[in-house]
Amino acid sequence: MLGWILEAFLFTYSNxxxxxxxxxIRVLLTIELxxxxxxxxxxxxxxxxxxxxxxLGMIGNVFSKLxxxxxxxxxxxxxxxxxxxxxxxxxxxxxxxxxxxLGIVGSLSIFFLTTSPDELGYVMxxxxxxxxxxxxxxxxxxxxxxxxxxISQIIDAQRSRGxxxxxxxxxxxxxxxxxxxxxxxxLVLERSNHxxxxxxxxxxxxxxxVSSFKELRFRPVDRIFLAISTPLMVLAFYFVLKx
Amino acid sequence: xxxxxxxxxxxxNGTRGLHxxxxxxxxxITAIIGANGAGKTTLVRHMNGLLVPKLGNVFVNxxxxxxxxxxxxxxxxxxxxxxxxxxxxxxxxxxxxxxxLKNFGLRDDQIGAKVDEVLSFFDLSDYRGKSPxxxxxGEKKMLCLAVVLAWEPDFLVxxxxxxxxxxxNKERIEALVRRLASKRKGIIIISHDVEFLxxxxxxxxAMSNGSILADGKASHIFSKRRIIQKTRIVRxxxxxxxxxxETVSNPFSSQDQAVNYLKDLMNKSPLKTSA
Numbered sequence: 001m002l003g004w005i006l007e008a009f010l011f012t013y014s015n016x017x018x019x020x021x022x023x024x025i026r027v028l029l030t031i032e033l034x035x036x037x038x039x040x041x042x043x044x045x046x047x048x049x050x051x052x053x054x055x056l057g058m059i060g061n062v063f064s065k066l067x068x069x070x071x072x073x074x075x076x077x078x079x080x081x082x083x084x085x086x087x088x089x090x091x092x093x094x095x096x097x098x099x100x101x102l103g104i105v106g107s108l109s110i111f112f113l114t115t116s117p118d119e120l121g122y123v124m125x126x127x128x129x130x131x132x133x134x135x136x137x138x139x140x141x142x143x144x145x146x147x148x149x150x151i152s153q154i155i156d157a158q159r160s161r162g163x164x165x166x167x168x169x170x171x172x173x174x175x176x177x178x179x180x181x182x183x184x185x186x187l188v189l190e191r192s193n194h195x196x197x198x199x200x201x202x203x204x205x206x207x208x209x210v211s212s213f214k215e216l217r218f219r220p221v222d223r224i225f226l227a228i229s230t231p232l233m234v235l236a237f238y239f240v241l242k243x
Numbered sequence: 244x245x246x247x248x249x250x251x252x253x254x255x256n257g258t259r260g261l262h263x264x265x266x267x268x269x270x271x272i273t274a275i276i277g278a279n280g281a282g283k284t285t286l287v288r289h290m291n292g293l294l295v296p297k298l299g300n301v302f303v304n305x306x307x308x309x310x311x312x313x314x315x316x317x318x319x320x321x322x323x324x325x326x327x328x329x330x331x332x333x334x335x336x337x338x339x340x341x342x343x344l345k346n347f348g349l350r351d352d353q354i355g356a357k358v359d360e361v362l363s364f365f366d367l368s369d370y371r372g373k374s375p376x377x378x379x380x381g382e383k384k385m386l387c388l389a390v391v392l393a394w395e396p397d398f399l400v401x402x403x404x405x406x407x408x409x410x411x412n413k414e415r416i417e418a419l420v421r422r423l424a425s426k427r428k429g430i431i432i433i434s435h436d437v438e439f440l441x442x443x444x445x446x447x448x449a450m451s452n453g454s455i456l457a458d459g460k461a462s463h464i465f466s467k468r469r470i471i472q473k474t475r476i477v478r479x480x481x482x483x484x485x486x487x488x489e490t491v492s493n494p495f496s497s498q499d500q501a502v503n504y505l506k507d508l509m510n511k512s513p514l515k516t517s518a
Contacts, residue, residue, distance in 0.1 A: 150329070156293050157330035160322045161390065162314045162346025179342065182332035186376060 006144060008069035009112045016061035016114070022222040023119035024126065025229075029056075030111035032233045037103030039240050043092045046099035049240075053106035062113040069109035070102055077101045117141045122216050131210065139195065147188070154183050244269050244304060245290055245320070245398060245429070251298030252285060252453075260285040261296070262453040268398070272420060272430045274440045274461070277450035278475040283433045284325075286450065287400045290431075291316040304397065318347055321396035325403045327387035331375040336367060336386060339375045340393050347394050361389040381412040388419065398429040405436045417442055437465065441479035449474050462499070481505050 013019075018026065033056070037049050057066035081098035085091060115123075117138045124134045155165075158179045165176050199205075245268040252260035261282050275283045288294040289301045292313045301308040303319050324330070333339040337358055344354045362368045365385045370378060375386055384404070391399060401420075405413050413436075420430050420443060434440055440447070440461060447464040449456040451473045457464055464470055465482055478486075485501035495501040 153324065153326060154329055156288070157322075157324050157327065159293065159313045160291055160317045160324075161330070161343035162317060162394075164312065164314050164346075179330075179332045183329050186332075187329055 004068065005072050006148060008065050008072060008109055010144060011113060011116045012065075013116070014061045016059065018056070018060035018110075018114045020221060021225055022216060022218055023115050023123050024216060025222055025225060026111060026115055026119075027123055029229070030107055032236075033107035033110075034104055036233075036236055036240055037100055037107055043096035043099070045240055045243075046096040046103060050099050050103045050106065053103050053110065057106065057110055060110055060114045062110060065113055066106060066109055069105055073102055073105035122214065125212070126216055132205075135204075143191070146191075147184075150187055151180070151184060154180055154187075244302075246302040247286075247289070247299070248302070249299035250289065250296040250301060252289070252294060252296050259453045260294075261289070264299075264453075264455055266448065266455060266458065268429060268431060270424070270427045270429045272424050272432065272443050272445035274443070274445040274447045275431065275433045275450060276435070276437075276440070276447060276464075276474050276476055277456070278473070281450040281474070282453035283450055284402060285453070287322060287402065287431060287433060290398065290400060291320040291322055293322075314346065317396070318394060319396055320398045320400060321391035321394065322400040323387055323391050323402060323404065325406065327402075328380070328383040330387065330390075331383065334374060335372050336362070336370045336375050336378075337372065339386060340390055343390060343394055349394070357393050361393045364392075365389045380407055381409065384408060384412065385415070388416075392423075396428075398431060399423060400431045400433070402433045403435070404432065405434060405439050413439060435476060437476050437479045441465065441481065462502075466498070481509075 033049070033053060037046070037053070039045075054063070054066070057063045060066075077098040080101050081094040084097040085094035088094065120141070121134050121138050124137070125131075159165075163176060163179060165173060167173075168176070247264045247266050250261050250264040254260050264282075264286065275286065277283050285294060289296060289308065290303060292308045292311060292315075295309055303311075303316055306316070306319075308316060331339055333342060340358045340361060341354050344357055349357070362371060365388065367382070367386060367389060370382065370386075375383065378386060384407075388401075388404075401416075404416050408416065417439065420432070424430055430445075432440065432443075432445065444461050446459070447461050448458050449464055449470050456473055457467065457470050462482075465478055471478055481502050482498075484505055485495075485498050488501050488505075489495065489498065495504065
């Protein structure tokens, strides 16, 4: 289940028009879509923005994974909509709020699905984020699949020792997590220690200014996309805020 | 008896795990060899229900794995995973061993007796009150074996048991496997360590691309060049040396005779280590 959810947010390489663009443009696009999705409560606007997110998912060749994100977010979206309906007693508005949440999650999902950790690192570096912070952030991202594999191995090992997580009342079930959590924490600490030693032995932090293997540069296709998308986004913001 | 009947399995990402696997595994030592990704671990994970076949059926002592829980099947098939040390979590070695026994519903007096038995069997009595996480790599491996053997499963699956183990520990594991096999247990070993397997002379099942490539005696399987290549293993040194001896000058009537001659020589060697 966890793997299924994470599939909706973890980068996998695919050929798509979105991948051709400079990652900074993808960041900008995500921020714009995220903000736009967060603004309206009105059903029609939220629906249009959600449609935009879905179309972008198709262009990005990540539609099926985006749908997974939507299904996952849908559970929370229903809860959010229900709370809004309880407070405001307006079903159309509640539907709009639900869709707004789906739009926010969808825009984030598209960004993470189409941007590799390396590209994210380049963008962060360009924005002068401290090297240690970039490294910590990217390492955390890269280790998600590894940790998932570790978790599944630990779960399998404990199930083979007779552990049945789904049986018993809530207190028993929480207690049954203990044999999973302890090895997991111990493994994470062990891994981080190994990584720290490996990085140190590869001279991490020995110089203040490090060279870069790849520098981000805008290409004509990026400029064209920016020239077309910026006025459209300005219009979208105007439409969302004014009407 | 573990019985695979035309078993097929495909992973979620579309990778073929097993293809039309039909085999029976009974008591005694059985080794499963194959290149990385050949389907060895996928095969054994079907034995205690961690994976359920997409096609065909797996029966453990007559019980279809589709109709039983992992816990029920694990009572019959104990698996020692490759990174088994990662499952350790208890405060003490004693608690670690008793954890599985409690899950399987044994009474307190039975648990106490079993814990005593396996602690002495694995020479771990001195570590009874110690944290499992403070043990050495070899001791952790022994503890994990003790954990699985505590509930006396009919079959024991060992996934790469010799990885990271020194020669003394390897010999201990080898001796343990022989001892269990003599108790009419089924021991299934996944390993790339051909020297370890050669010493045990097990039945060998060679796998490739999720299918059974060959099934037979170790001496037969390891002498087939095609299988050696497909499973990406190195021939046992004794077998290799006997082949060279045969090529250079052939004082032996058969390869078995050459192997036995070399074995004798090795046993007489002053460099031989023992546990």
